[in-house]
Amino acid sequence: MATDFWASTHYKRWIVDRATLRQARADDLLYIDDPEHLAFLAIYFAEVVGKLGKKLRLPQRAIATATVFFRRFYLKNSYCETDPFIVIAACCYVAAKAEECPAHIKNVVSDARQIFCHEPYNIKHFPSDNSKLAEMEFYLVDDLECDLTVFHPYRTLLALCKSGNGSEDASAQEEEAGEVGAGIPADDGPRYWGTGQGQLELPPNGLQTAWFIVNDTYRSELCLLYPPHLIAIAALYLTCVFHPATHETVSAVLAASSSAPASSSASTTPDPPPRRSSRQAAERKKPAQDPLEFLAELNVSLPLIATIAQEIISMYTLWDRYKEDSGSVATPDSSRNGEDDGPVVTPALLTVVLMKMREARLLEIAHPSSGRPVAVNKMLERTQAAG
Template identity: 60%
Template structure:
């Protein structure tokens, strides 16, 4: 297990460019009725992993690791040739073991079946066969090339930001004591440049930065940028939401301001010799702190813009099926536009589940030897076909 991010498999094999991401979705784009719907799938699947992780009482680090495993798997596979719900269950099962918090496979299957069978997800059937998840786990480890060590931004956040001693809500349960490997303050000027000390965050601000990092897993940022840059971008966005307070004029301990503005000494100081005035604490300059870090600020700005764009997209996504337009999620019907999408409503889980189903059906028809006007042969991964047979 690499203790240095820059020589780890995470950095050497799993930081990709946008062209690779686009190529990974080439087959899905071919069978999608509207390619714009694919933009909502990262949010949809990340929410599913989070919900399943909470049902299994996972710590946030395990949920984040499962999400990264899911993203990496679909760098080499397409949604339309696999069953993403089986992959989600396998990712949670594998992530729990990779983070040394294993859960029995029967519990994974039972909770997955309970979650994925809900009406909001199209009441899709989920197999109760434990062997399907166990088989998918082998395919998952194979596609991950046995690279199960994942670096997360949480360690960098807690390394750069000072946490108050009385604050117990600034991070998820157990995360402060269980940071795992990562980039920390002891890694020297190679990473942090001339950054002096730590930033002082209020509990609310630190929780905001933590939540922004959680939200970043609903995008593809974990595949595009190193985790410490994502953490710094979260800090930058937190400064916008929670501007640092500037202290007023230096306090005068032994003086009061009278109504007319004149200063007068207190009766206590009239009988006691004045003490040496405490040197007022110099306020931190967050802009200078970030500028002194030995990181690419344009990259940090790009990540921040990506997160803002993700929030804009997320505004149109709703877990409440009642927010969608009636008829959305069916191949045709009232409330759906010409290509089957919502007409002015929110994107809902049931609608995206129907989109995935139609993509798989279109791919099967395209791969069929009797299908008319087949544009090109589609390579079929037999191993994954067996794993998705239960779906």
């Protein structure tokens, strides 16, 4: 199993550009009323993967791998021609195997039915036959081209950071990060570690905040656009903004650096040399670490890191409008939330949007406007005929 990201299929095959993403969603755009709903569907499906993964008691790393498998599958397929829920179940099933925490196929089917067949999804056609999931597993692995090794940003976070948390938290984070996709070897470190010495020392819970930000990025398609180590560095950059203790550290260092030139210019007579005891105390006292300087010394493009950070913030803006609501089924004419950021979007609404897309596509296949038959993926069509 590959441990070098630069030599992996993840880097060579599955880092794509935005034009590829737009092309992947071209068919879906023909059957959706509001193109913005496609961005919400990315959040919606990540939430569904997370719910099923937690129900199966999968570690976060396996849930992240399942989400990446789902994103990769829909680079080659469209929502309107497939059943995303059977694909989600297959992604969790395959990811559990790939991350060496396998789940029994019967448990996957039963837990998936328990989640999908009730509010807010109401997917009554989800199969109860285990063979349907096994068949979908075959199609999924085929579309993934058997590239089942996924690199995640978690290892980079642990390699770059020294957390103020206890040893138990550190060992738990090591176990959660896993050995698969361990990151970039020491020999290749200068490619992005740069000349920075040591590790970034974060205040207590600072690393946990960065970890949570990385988890949140899987609600977008950033895992298809950027290498995982860049996402990890962008999460650290946002931690300097969002985490109160880390933000205070950055502010204190910046204030000290700005006042240092003023104090040196105001002094006209040199200070007497310190006594031996005070000199030893000064040597023992380490200067405060500047997190921004540490990030700047990494051999990465800071404008690119800022771009990724901005995309994460944009994802949070959309996510603020995504409200979990298991009440009555919503309609596309949902009421606004009373603010200027747009209407509230619920899972029930997106389920309706998804069903309408599929119905419109099936109607187009049955009665094409050109009079010619429409080509479909027969393998997936057989899998979706479960019931």
